[in-house]
Amino acid sequence: MLETFLATHNFSVIQFLLVGIGYLMPFPLAFAAFHLWHHYRQEKFISGIKWILLEVQVPREINKTPAAMELIFSNAMYHQSMKGFWEEFIIGAPWLWFSLEIASIDGQVHFFVRTPSRIRNLVETQIYGQYPQAKVIEVDDYVFHVDQYKKDGDWYMWGCEFMKKREDFLPIKTWKDFGDDMKTGQKEEFKIDPITPTIEYLGSLKKGQQLWMQIIIRQNIKKYHSHVTGKHVGFQEASIEFIHEMLKPYTRAQQNEKADGSKGDLGADVRTPDFLKPTVKSISDAMVQLHFDTGIRVVCLSRKDLISEDEFNNLRRNVRLIFRQFSQPGINELWRVNSTQFDAPWSDPTGLALTKMKKRMLDYYRLRIMFHPPIQYAFEYPKLLSIFFPSYSPKVFVMSVQELSTIFHFPGMVSETPSFKRIESKIAKPPANLPL
Numbered sequence: 001m002l003e004t005f006l007a008t009h010n011f012s013v014i015q016f017l018l019v020g021i022g023y024l025m026p027f028p029l030a031f032a033a034f035h036l037w038h039h040y041r042q043e044k045f046i047s048g049i050k051w052i053l054l055e056v057q058v059p060r061e062i063n064k065t066p067a068a069m070e071l072i073f074s075n076a077m078y079h080q081s082m083k084g085f086w087e088e089f090i091i092g093a094p095w096l097w098f099s100l101e102i103a104s105i106d107g108q109v110h111f112f113v114r115t116p117s118r119i120r121n122l123v124e125t126q127i128y129g130q131y132p133q134a135k136v137i138e139v140d141d142y143v144f145h146v147d148q149y150k151k152d153g154d155w156y157m158w159g160c161e162f163m164k165k166r167e168d169f170l171p172i173k174t175w176k177d178f179g180d181d182m183k184t185g186q187k188e189e190f191k192i193d194p195i196t197p198t199i200e201y202l203g204s205l206k207k208g209q210q211l212w213m214q215i216i217i218r219q220n221i222k223k224y225h226s227h228v229t230g231k232h233v234g235f236q237e238a239s240i241e242f243i244h245e246m247l248k249p250y251t252r253a254q255q256n257e258k259a260d261g262s263k264g265d266l267g268a269d270v271r272t273p274d275f276l277k278p279t280v281k282s283i284s285d286a287m288v289q290l291h292f293d294t295g296i297r298v299v300c301l302s303r304k305d306l307i308s309e310d311e312f313n314n315l316r317r318n319v320r321l322i323f324r325q326f327s328q329p330g331i332n333e334l335w336r337v338n339s340t341q342f343d344a345p346w347s348d349p350t351g352l353a354l355t356k357m358k359k360r361m362l363d364y365y366r367l368r369i370m371f372h373p374p375i376q377y378a379f380e381y382p383k384l385l386s387i388f389f390p391s392y393s394p395k396v397f398v399m400s401v402q403e404l405s406t407i408f409h410f411p412g413m414v415s416e417t418p419s420f421k422r423i424e425s426k427i428a429k430p431p432a433n434l435p436l
Helices: 003-009 011-024 028-046 065-076 083-091 119-132 175-182 196-202 233-252 274-287 309-319 352-367 401-407
Strands: 051-059 097-103 106-118 133-139 153-164 209-219 251-257 262-268 291-303 334-336 397-400
Touching: 011 028, 028 083, 051 119, 065 401, 083 291, 097 196, 106 119, 119 133, 133 262, 153 309, 153 397, 175 401, 196 251, 209 309, 209 401, 233 251, 233 274, 291 352, 291 401, 397 401
Parallel strands: none
Antiparallel strands: 051 106, 051 133, 097 106, 097 209, 153 291, 153 334, 209 291, 251 262, 291 397
8 A cells, every 4th residue: 555655646765754754743842842841830930939048056065966967857858749740740840959058258167058938947946956056047148249250250260069979879978887986975075077077178268268068959759760670760669679780690599498398489599798798788778768869069269369379279179079088988979070170271272161161050059950950951962062052960869868967967066166156055045936
């Protein structure tokens, strides 16, 4: 029939392909239009969210472990919910996210939490519940005290993101991996708090230098492709599959016997080598915790009239090692990505691409963009085009609540940084009008 049709109408193969493409074109166009609509509805919904920046002034005496921060994350910032088609695609409602921030401004170290205004009371209540002597106040956003980056402007600027170097299932070193040093009741002079090196470095900055760090989180909704079922699965199922795949070379089939001595079903005899046992234990311990989709971004700035270019370059080089103490050799570590720099001069001969990258990095930090970037920056351009239109999608990975509390918690008296502002415990009390 097809041959008769072609002979009758005198169609060439090329004409036939063009006609076929024309008939099939509405399907990809409809798919693209649907995603553009979804993105438009989400951006419109997000633009209507009112945000509040809270500064947490840390009390002088903190005797609690980072487990207190785990409770704050779990109770105030893990908003597990299911969204139907109407809510997600028609209304455009996203999953809520929060920004945990540590900023050093002229050497003064500050802790901030950025939250949607309707969640503010919940966040404050949970902070006061774990740290009754803390003081939580609403402040102006410090990121707008610095002008937008210009190549010939008043500021040097550099930024980057961090993500796990290996798979999400492999955890970084957490506060519990430091043994009994972080145990509640341990004398402060004997504690080893993993966040202390970060606080000490932030407090050493000079006047005219600023270093901002943000950790943007939301409930874990990331899905993984299962090589066993071919479907998309959650974090726990993917973790188990990852362990089985890792132990496959050390697994052999074994014939089980029934109680009467007859042959039973085939089983698996797994003999985990000693060098893999710490990895398996780390994955198993992290698998049963709450998990958050996470993005980490760091920006450093220096005033050109106060700080030399050499001093600024030393600052940005040191920032690359700001998470080194959380590395777990052989398992995982936080790795620098999306840096605002080019490694070779011929990669950006005009200098325009680097300026655009720095402006975008600063805008992303200011707007706390991580999970919903503008659509033109939500994917990678080909390398040739990226020279003139640099683009990147923010790197999102998964961290357990224990990992989060390790890299963001309030240090105890083991940190004696002079420029780290603390308050006297006796003057800071929770406000009486907090909701129950």
